[in-house]
Amino acid sequence: MLNMEKSYHINTNCVQAGYSPKNGEPRVVPIYQSTTFKYDSSEEMAKLFDLESSGYFYTRLQNPTNDAVAAKIAALEGGVAAVLTSSGQAASFFSIFNICSAGDHIISASTIYGGTFNLFSVTMKKLGIDFTFVDPDLPEEELMAAFKPNTKAVFAESLANPALVVLDIEKFARAAHANGVPLIIDNTFPTPINCRPFKFGADIVIHSTTKYMDGHATSVGGVIVDSGNFDWEQNDKFPGLTTPDASYHGLTYSKAFGKGAYITKAVVQLMRDLGSIPGPQNAFLLNIGLETLALRVERHCQNALVVAQYLEKHPKVAWVNYPGLAGNKYYDLAQKYMPKATSGVISFGLKSGREGAVEFMDSLKLAAIVTHVADSRTCILHPAGTTHRQLSDSELEESGVGADLLRLSVGIEHVNDILADVEQALAKV
Numbered sequence: 001m002l003n004m005e006k007s008y009h010i011n012t013n014c015v016q017a018g019y020s021p022k023n024g025e026p027r028v029v030p031i032y033q034s035t036t037f038k039y040d041s042s043e044e045m046a047k048l049f050d051l052e053s054s055g056y057f058y059t060r061l062q063n064p065t066n067d068a069v070a071a072k073i074a075a076l077e078g079g080v081a082a083v084l085t086s087s088g089q090a091a092s093f094f095s096i097f098n099i100c101s102a103g104d105h106i107i108s109a110s111t112i113y114g115g116t117f118n119l120f121s122v123t124m125k126k127l128g129i130d131f132t133f134v135d136p137d138l139p140e141e142e143l144m145a146a147f148k149p150n151t152k153a154v155f156a157e158s159l160a161n162p163a164l165v166v167l168d169i170e171k172f173a174r175a176a177h178a179n180g181v182p183l184i185i186d187n188t189f190p191t192p193i194n195c196r197p198f199k200f201g202a203d204i205v206i207h208s209t210t211k212y213m214d215g216h217a218t219s220v221g222g223v224i225v226d227s228g229n230f231d232w233e234q235n236d237k238f239p240g241l242t243t244p245d246a247s248y249h250g251l252t253y254s255k256a257f258g259k260g261a262y263i264t265k266a267v268v269q270l271m272r273d274l275g276s277i278p279g280p281q282n283a284f285l286l287n288i289g290l291e292t293l294a295l296r297v298e299r300h301c302q303n304a305l306v307v308a309q310y311l312e313k314h315p316k317v318a319w320v321n322y323p324g325l326a327g328n329k330y331y332d333l334a335q336k337y338m339p340k341a342t343s344g345v346i347s348f349g350l351k352s353g354r355e356g357a358v359e360f361m362d363s364l365k366l367a368a369i370v371t372h373v374a375d376s377r378t379c380i381l382h383p384a385g386t387t388h389r390q391l392s393d394s395e396l397e398e399s400g401v402g403a404d405l406l407r408l409s410v411g412i413e414h415v416n417d418i419l420a421d422v423e424q425a426l427a428k429v
């Protein structure tokens with residue numbers, strides 16, 4: 001669905017974008033819990049299958065609940081169209097697989113979520129897609145040198161999980177565009193409330209909606225949003241979009257759908273063939289979360305700044321990484337790319353190292369040890385022992401995750417209760 005809500009403030013779009021009921025229709029996006037849709041004639045159905053007319057026929061491709069929620073997220077990012085996926089992992093995979101195939105090459109920042117690193121370095125490699133991982137802070141000339149004739153995209157997180165590296169989005173966009181390929185940004189951590197990657201030249205944005213967007217830890221999901229700004233016909237690197245698709249009687253996406261080509265292909269070809277859509281019930285829950293996204297993200301970030309400032313002064317704390325702290329290595333980049341705030345996530349290490357980290361975590365009462373981040377409840381994780389445990393020591397180093405790193409996801413509880421919990425746990429270390 002195309003984004004018509006560019007003129008409203010983002011807080012308004014969180015609540016209202018994507019769904020405008022007509023006279024007498026439900027005020028809230030209904031859950032279209034139906035796999036299929038009925039038509040009066042076989043001719044109408046045939047036109048849908050040939051993409052000659054638009055409409056719903058099977059939820060694996062499109063569903064009205066999912067489409068309304070996707071349109072809301074497109075509005076939040078300032079994009080032209082979006083597609084929901086069954087997980088953030090699926091969004092990362094399809095965002096790239098939509099424009100490359102065996103024999104192609106992708107450049108990715110090395111500081112990415114451990115699951116994405118595995119997807120790229122192990123699973124997609126098996127499909128014949130090769131990745132070069134680069135330090136996000138590398139000089140632009142070195143980034144330019146990483147491109148090969150078969151490079152099809154550049155991928156990075158705007159705010160890396162869990163290293164909290166703030167990406168110089170413009171540097172990455174310039175290099176990608178100079179080489180005729182799009183920049184794909186995982187904007188999960190800052191969310192569009194804090195960072196709008198399209199404004200800085202990113203072409204595609206993906207999210208794990210499982211995190212702040214859902215916000216309540218109820219539903220795994222993802223989304224891919226297209227800015228509509230990348231010209232797929234500028235070179236011959238993207239034949240999947242610019243040459244006929246035999247599975248649709250020779251239709252060419254860039255010709256038939258213009259700015260909607262990338263998302264349309266992802267829906268009608270990849271979702272049709274590989275089927276990674278969320279159930280409408282999950283899309284509905286995601287939509288409820290999105291309504292309060294702006295409010296929640298603001299409070300997460302306010303609380304996180306207070307906790308980061310407290311940790312910074314504590315004698316048992318060795319280091320604190322929170323890009324909202326003056327003096328942080330990424331403070332200036334954060335001011336440019338996410339001036340309101342970064343996220344509710346802080347990473348830190350204790351003077352007592354890995355052992356102290358475990359003792360501290362086990363002593364927390366309000367904050368829970370969970371494999372999650374970015375929901376309303378304060379939670380903590382030791383990435384080297386969990387999400388990143390498949391990574392070797394050198395890969396851990398490259399992705400900015402030390403063995404002592406604790407990732408604290410500050411929730412929206414009262415900040416004094418969070419502080420008291422951290423204080424009593426530190427006293428036990």
Ligand code: PLP
Binds near residue numbers: 209
């Ligand atoms: N991207 C980032 C930044 C993440 O933190 C995660 C999960 O933690 C993912 C992608 C994968 O998302 P999901 O767990 O929804 O598949």
